[in-house]
Amino acid sequence: xxxxxxxxxxxxxxxxxxxLLLVGAAGVVVATGQLAPIGRSAGLAPDSKIxxxxxxxxxxxxxxxxxxxxxxxxxxxxxxxxxxAQVPRARQAxxxxxxxxxxxxxxxxxxxxxxxAVEAQIEALAGVQSASAVxxxxxxxxDLTVKVxxxxxxxxxxxxxxxxxxxxxxxxxxLDTQVRRxxxxxxxxxxxxxxxxxxx
Amino acid sequence: xxxxxxPSLRRRPSRTVPASIVAVVLLAVGxxxxxxxxxxxxxxxxxxxxxxxxxxxxxxxxxSGAIVAAAVVLAVLGLVLVIASLKPGxxxxxxxxxxxxxxxxxxxxVISTRAVARLAVARADDVDGVDKVxxxxxxxxxxxxxxxxxxxxxxxxxxxxxxxxxxxxxxxxTPPPRVSVAVRxxxx
Numbered sequence: 001x002x003x004x005x006x007x008x009x010x011x012x013x014x015x016x017x018x019x020l021l022l023v024g025a026a027g028v029v030v031a032t033g034q035l036a037p038i039g040r041s042a043g044l045a046p047d048s049k050i051x052x053x054x055x056x057x058x059x060x061x062x063x064x065x066x067x068x069x070x071x072x073x074x075x076x077x078x079x080x081x082x083x084x085a086q087v088p089r090a091r092q093a094x095x096x097x098x099x100x101x102x103x104x105x106x107x108x109x110x111x112x113x114x115x116x117a118v119e120a121q122i123e124a125l126a127g128v129q130s131a132s133a134v135x136x137x138x139x140x141x142x143d144l145t146v147k148v149x150x151x152x153x154x155x156x157x158x159x160x161x162x163x164x165x166x167x168x169x170x171x172x173x174x175l176d177t178q179v180r181r182x183x184x185x186x187x188x189x190x191x192x193x194x195x196x197x198x199x200x
Numbered sequence: 201x202x203x204x205x206x207p208s209l210r211r212r213p214s215r216t217v218p219a220s221i222v223a224v225v226l227l228a229v230g231x232x233x234x235x236x237x238x239x240x241x242x243x244x245x246x247x248x249x250x251x252x253x254x255x256x257x258x259x260x261x262x263x264s265g266a267i268v269a270a271a272v273v274l275a276v277l278g279l280v281l282v283i284a285s286l287k288p289g290x291x292x293x294x295x296x297x298x299x300x301x302x303x304x305x306x307x308x309x310v311i312s313t314r315a316v317a318r319l320a321v322a323r324a325d326d327v328d329g330v331d332k333v334x335x336x337x338x339x340x341x342x343x344x345x346x347x348x349x350x351x352x353x354x355x356x357x358x359x360x361x362x363x364x365x366x367x368x369x370x371x372x373x374t375p376p377p378r379v380s381v382a383v384r385x386x387x388x
Contacts, residue, residue, distance in 0.1 A: 003207050006214030010285040013215060016222055017281025020274050027271025030262050046263025055258065059246070068237040076230025082223035086216050145209070152322035156371040157298055160309055165301035172303055182304040183209050186296065188315035188322075 001134060001147050001185055002088035012082060096139040096175070111135040114171060115144075121167035122146065127154030129189040139175055144168060145183040152188055160184060209310040213289035218281065291339040297372040311373060313337040320344055320379070323367035329356045331386060335364075337377065342368065344381045357383045 029035055036045045043049070058064050092115075098107040115133040122131035129149045137143035150159055163184060172179045236250045245251070260267055294316060296309035311319075316337040321344075324333045329350035336343050344364055348356045360381045369376045 001207075001209065004211070004214035004216065005219070006211065009215040009219035013218060013222065013281045014285035017278045017283075017285060019278070021278030021282060024271045024273070024275025024278055027267065028275060031264075031268045031271055033263065044262065047261055049258065050260050050262065050267065051254075051258035059254075062241070065237050065240050068233055069241075072230045072233030072237060074230070075226050076234065079223045079225070079227030079230060083220060083227065086220050086223070152318060156296065156311065156319075160296065160298045160372075161301055164298075164303055164307070169301065169303045179304045181306040181308070183308045184296075184310070185209050185293065186309070186311040186315055188311075188318040190318065 001132075001145050001183070002090050004088050005085040008082075008085055090134050091136065092134055093136050093138065093142075098139055098175075109139075114174065117174075118144065118146070118167045118171055121170065122148055122163055125159065125162050125166065127151045127159060137180060140177055141180040142171065142175055142177065143181045143183075144171060144179055145185075147185045147187065149187040149189045152190075154188075156186055160186075209308050210291055210293050210295065212291060215284055215289075218284050222281070294337075294339060294377065295374045297374040309372075311371065313339065316342060316368065316373065316377065319367055319371060320364045323363050324360045324381075327356065327359045327363050330360065333360075340375065340377050342377045342379045344379065346381060346383045347386050348383060349386045351385075353383050353385055357381050 030044045031046060033046045093111045096109040096111065096114075098109055099105070115135050118133045118135075119131045122128055122133075127150050129151060131146060131148045133147075134145045135142055136145070146163065148159070148163065150156065164182060168179055168182055236247055240246045246254070291313075293310040293312045296311050298307070298309050300307055314337070317335040320335040320337065320342050321333050324330055324335065324344050324346060329348050329352065330346050331349055332347040334345050342364065344360060346356065346360055350356055360383075361379050364381070365376070365379045368379070
């Protein structure tokens with residue numbers, strides 16, 4: 001019902017995973033001496049120190065320290081942006097503009113007004129515990145997505161037909177158009193309804 | 201995704217948990233690097249924690265056990281992330297069939313696998329002889345675990361299987377999931 005960062009996550013997980021895999025594999029190759037014949041001169045033999053005097057002096061130069069700051073800022077911003085992207089987004093439609101002739105005035109309608117009405121009508125249907133709706137698209141081609149939580153004994157097919165024939169039809173009438181796409185996600189609530197039950 | 205930007209309701213796992221963990225690690229590494237480097241620029245020396253850790257690592261040889269272990273851990277971690285990124289993962293919902301009322305041009309109806317399991321539990325719980333029931337569902341399979349005090353184990357199993365299958369088919373789940381029922385007898 002909401003947008004998730006699935007593609008972004010998979011792409012960056014692949015990139016980070018590949019980098020770690022290559023670094024780890026390179027470390028194993030060097031540590032086991034596979035690279036010793038050609039790497040000894042570069043200090044990449046199993047008995048060579050990880051960092052020599054040259055590395056220590058490099059980290060004392062201001063240029064390298066500034067580079068560490070820049071790399072740190074880039075890493076932190078990337079991590080923060082990736083973290084923020086995890087928040088699911090509804091991406092509801094912008095206010096709908098309803099007009100025949102803009103010269104005679106313009107009616108702007110917040111999608112939330114319509115979705116609240118749809119939610120209320122769905123929640124009034126038999127067997128429904130709760131409902132939430134998101135309207136996307138525009139006034140001529142509305143696209144409605146609904147999440148409805150039904151009771152355990154609800155007839156799901158009948159409920160779907162009732163949603164389409166009632167609230168969704170009413171939405172189309174209100175906008176004077178046909179709803180282009182309807183998506184319904186059905187959940188089943190755990191609250192058992194005890195009304196109408198007797199124990200003998 | 202549809203033309204108007206609506207995401208499909210039948211989606212695969214978006215790998216939020218590993219992505220969040222890696223993002224937090226990146227953020228932490230970045231912040232620590234900036235703090236340490238800024239401290240070096242201001243005070244003229246690296247913080248004690250950084251310099252002592254760096255000299256400890258620098259004193260190791262490539263062939264030392266710690267380096268081999270660290271390299272293996274990095275490689276395994278990388279492999280796990282690559283697999284997580286490439287493996288599609290199971291669908292979290294099943295499609296629902298409905299003829300509809302003909303007032304929309306296009307429709308997509310789904311039911312979550314959790315809801316399928318709850319429907320199965322509710323229907324199985326109505327079968328005579330069932331004391332306790334639990335269920336789990338994946339895209340195409342529903343597993344029901346029943347506890348009964350009845351001696352008619354096979355009868356309970358077939359009744360529960362029939363009842364759950366009928367309920368899920370009646371709900372319009374397409375394709376109908378395969379229902380398997382495990383019955384455990386409880387001593388009275």
